[in-house]
Amino acid sequence: MAALVTVREYARLTTGAAAGSLDEAAVPVAVFDWLCAESERLRASGAALVQLEGRRWLRLDNYVGVIEAPCGTRIEILPKHVDGQDEQAVAAARNLLCKMLSRCLNLSPRESAATHLRTFDAPLTEWVMRQFLEGLDHLIKRGIRFDYRAVREQQRYLRGRLDVTRQLRQPPGREHLFQIEHDIFDCDRAENRLLRSALDRVCKLTGDPRNWRLSRELASYLAAVPVSADHATDFRDWREDRLMAHYRPLKPWCSVILGGHSPLAVAGAWRGLSLLFPMERVFERYVEACLRRQLPADTAVKPGASSRHLCRHRERDWFQLKPDFLLSRRDRSWVLDTKWKRLDVSRGMAGEKYGLAQSDFYQLFAYGRHYLDDRGELFLVYPKTVDFHAPLEEFVYSDSLRLRVLPFDLERDIVLGLDERLS
Structure with missing residues (x-):
C-alpha cells in the first residue's frame, strides 16, 4: 500500500x-x-x-x-x-x-453538513472522490438528461432525410447507399461526457473500498456515455438552464477531478x-461566503474591487489597488482585507507587534486613502487561534481613518466584532 x-x-x-x-x-x-x-x-x-x-x-x-x-x-x-x-x-x-x-x-448544504464532516477520517483525495460519487449517485437516481443529436451517415436504407447534394456526388457503383440525416435521442451530451470522464478517473485512482464499490456500480449506468475528448470545450458547453439544475452541484467536483478548477x-x-x-485564496473565499451569511441583507459585499490606483504617471493610472472586499450599506463604506497568518497577542512589544506585518498596514492605508477618502474604518481579518481570540485595540492612521484587526472564528464562521463596527 x-x-x-x-x-x-x-x-x-x-x-x-x-x-x-x-x-x-x-x-x-x-x-x-x-x-x-x-x-x-x-x-x-x-x-x-x-x-x-x-x-x-x-x-x-x-x-x-x-x-x-x-x-x-x-x-x-x-x-x-x-x-x-x-x-x-x-x-x-x-x-x-x-x-x-x-x-x-459552492457545494450544496447536503454535502457540507457539519455532521457529515465530523465523521470524515480519510485523506482529502478520497473525500473529494466520495463527494463526487455521492452527488453522481443522487443524479442518476433522478435520471440523466437525454437530448436530440443530429447524425449524418451513410446507410443501405432510408432514415430521416436524404442529403441530396451528398447523394449526387457519390461515385459510380455506390448508388445502393444512401446519404442520410436524422436525429438520435441519446445521452451523448457535454455534461454526461464530463461525468463519465471524471468517473473513469475515480475508478482508476480510488483506494477506498466504499468509493471503489460505488464507482463500479455507477460505471455500469454510464457505460453508454462516451468519454469527453475535449474537457475545455465540454465545460464551456455545460448548460445552466432550469432543466439542468440538478446537474449544477456536480460541476465543481468534475472541475476538480479533471484538473480544470483546481x-x-x-x-x-x-x-x-x-x-x-x-491557503490564502481558500481563506479569502471562505470568509466571503461567511460574510454573506453573517451581514444583514442590506449590506453589499463586493469582492476584488479594482477601480482605484495608487498614483498617476503621464496621464495614466499606475499600481492598481485591489482590496479583498468592499462593504457598503446605504451611504457608508468599509474596506476588509484577509490574511492567513497566526497572530499572538502576547507578542505586543514594540519589536514584535503581535506578528503583524508593516507592509500590510501600508497596504490598508492606501486602500483607506483611495477607497474611503481618508474617512472611515478598515478591517484586517486573521484566523482566530488560542493566541488571538478577540479584536485588538484600534490602530489610528488619523483622526478620521482607523484600522481594526479582527479574528475570524473558523468554528462559528463569523468575524468577531464586525457586527458592532457596522451597526
Whole structure:
C-alpha cells in the first residue's frame, strides 16, 4: 500500500532522520527529487511548490491538499491553524480544510453538513472522490438528461432525410447507399461526457473500498456515455438552464477531478491525482461566503474591487489597488482585507507587534486613502487561534481613518466584532 505522509503548511521534508511530526517529516529519495523537479517546473508560472534548504531539506509553501508522487507516496498538507501533533489535531485540521473547500466550491448544504464532516477520517483525495460519487449517485437516481443529436451517415436504407447534394456526388457503383440525416435521442451530451470522464478517473485512482464499490456500480449506468475528448470545450458547453439544475452541484467536483478548477493541479507525465490549493485564496473565499451569511441583507459585499490606483504617471493610472472586499450599506463604506497568518497577542512589544506585518498596514492605508477618502474604518481579518481570540485595540492612521484587526472564528464562521463596527 502506498505511503501517506501528513504534514502542515511550511513543513520541512528530508531524506534523512526527521522528528516525524506535522512540521518535519522524512520522505524517500525518489519523492524528494521529484518534488524538486516539480517545483522547478512550476516556478516559471509563479507557483513554487517547495523551497530548497541546503541539500537535504525542503520547505513546503502555503499550499494545502494532497500531492501524489509517481511511486505512489502521497503527501497530505493540512492548514497550520490547528495546534497539536496528535491524531485529534490531524483530524481537526483535515475537517477544517474539507469544510472550507466545500464552501469555496459552492457545494450544496447536503454535502457540507457539519455532521457529515465530523465523521470524515480519510485523506482529502478520497473525500473529494466520495463527494463526487455521492452527488453522481443522487443524479442518476433522478435520471440523466437525454437530448436530440443530429447524425449524418451513410446507410443501405432510408432514415430521416436524404442529403441530396451528398447523394449526387457519390461515385459510380455506390448508388445502393444512401446519404442520410436524422436525429438520435441519446445521452451523448457535454455534461454526461464530463461525468463519465471524471468517473473513469475515480475508478482508476480510488483506494477506498466504499468509493471503489460505488464507482463500479455507477460505471455500469454510464457505460453508454462516451468519454469527453475535449474537457475545455465540454465545460464551456455545460448548460445552466432550469432543466439542468440538478446537474449544477456536480460541476465543481468534475472541475476538480479533471484538473480544470483546481488553482494548482500538479500534472505532467505522471497522471496521479494531486490537488493543491493556495491557503490564502481558500481563506479569502471562505470568509466571503461567511460574510454573506453573517451581514444583514442590506449590506453589499463586493469582492476584488479594482477601480482605484495608487498614483498617476503621464496621464495614466499606475499600481492598481485591489482590496479583498468592499462593504457598503446605504451611504457608508468599509474596506476588509484577509490574511492567513497566526497572530499572538502576547507578542505586543514594540519589536514584535503581535506578528503583524508593516507592509500590510501600508497596504490598508492606501486602500483607506483611495477607497474611503481618508474617512472611515478598515478591517484586517486573521484566523482566530488560542493566541488571538478577540479584536485588538484600534490602530489610528488619523483622526478620521482607523484600522481594526479582527479574528475570524473558523468554528462559528463569523468575524468577531464586525457586527458592532457596522451597526
